[in-house]
Amino acid sequence: MLICKFHIDMNKHLRNFISVILVAVMAFSGYKIATTLLDYKKAEDTYTEIQENYSPEAEEGFMESDLKNINPDYRLWLFVENTNINYPVVSYGNNDYYLYRDFLGQDSRSGTLFMDYRNNFEEDESTVIYGHNMKNKTMFNNLELFKEKDFWEKDSVIxxxxxxxxxxxxxxxxxxxxxxxxxxxxxxxxxxxxxxxxNTVKANSTFWNKDAAPKYKDKILTLSTCSYEFDDARTVLEAKLIKKIPIN
Incomplete structure (x- = not known):
């Protein structure tokens, strides 16, 4: 009887211990989800405000000087047609600083779109811009759309x-x-x-537009984000400069 009672007590304590562990795991998971969602919301609010007030589509027009005042690392504004990619782009002395900082310099999982630190936009043959592939469909997530044949055939310009x-x-x-x-x-x-x-790009392309394919000395734009087909995969959209026009 004593042995049976001992086993019953042990089972009871074990069940209680497991219950406590499960509650702790659920609480921690809930906390992580909540903080992630709050971080996403903060980033969305930050960039929505910037888009509404300073972007080329802003009511008062493009406020590039104000963007430079807000963040001296600002370099250019990027807009990809038929997507939600409509963001300021920064540049710093390395390719790490803005991975987890927003345009205001605040900690953020979304980070900021940033140009390769080696780039000099006017002089380089290829401008490289990086951004996160966010689960809430922001930043460079919409580059994934170009992998779909119907979307590719829309011929969206950048x-x-x-x-x-x-x-x-x-x-x-x-x-x-x-x-x-x-x-x-x-x-x-x-x-x-x-x-x-x-030739390497062409050989690896999901889709290729021969009419837009660049020739030597053409200016190229490379947009890069994480991809999940295999370890360390990257989704890359390549584009050729076709026109440079003055802003009225």
């Missing part, structure tokens, strides 16, 4: 606003990059290097 000019780019490739492929090049070592790069 617009960059910088200084007194609007730069219009035409996508020529969407692909998933292997870790071994160095697609984040800002310049090329001659025509052969350029052609080798473009």
């Amino acid at each position: 617009r960059i606003y910088r200084g007194n000019y609007e730069y219009i780019y035409k996508p020529f490739s969407i692909f998933v990059a292997e870790p071994s492929f160095n697609y984040v090049k800002v310049d090329f070592n001659g025509e052969n290097d350029f052609n080798e790069y473009i």
Whole structure:
């Protein structure tokens, strides 16, 4: 009888212990979900306010000087047609600083779209811009849309606003990059290097627009975000500059 009672008491304590652990796990999971959602909401509010007040679509017009005053690291405004990609782009002395900081410099899982630290926009042959693939469909998540045939065939253009000019780019490739492929090049070592790069992009493309394919010395825009087909995969959208027009 004593042995049976001992086992009953042990089972009871074990059940109570497991119940406490489960409650703790659920509480922690709930906390993590809540903090993530709050972080998403904060980021959305921050960028919505910036878009409404300072973007090229703002009621008072494009306020680039105000964006520079808010954040001296501001470099340009990026807009991708038929998506929700409509954000300021920054640049810093490395490619880590803005991974988890918003445009105001606050901690944020969403981060900020940022240009490769090696880039000089006017001079480089390829401008590379990075952004997170957020689960709430913000930042560079909508690059995933270009993997869909119907969307690709919409021929969406990409617009960059910088200084007194609007730069219009035409996508020529969407692909998933292997870790071994160095697609984040800002310049090329001659025509052969350029052609080798473009041929590798073409060979790996999900979709390819031969009419927009660049030739040597054309300006290229590379938009990069995380992808989940395999470890360290990246979704990459490549576009060619087709027009530079003054902003009225």
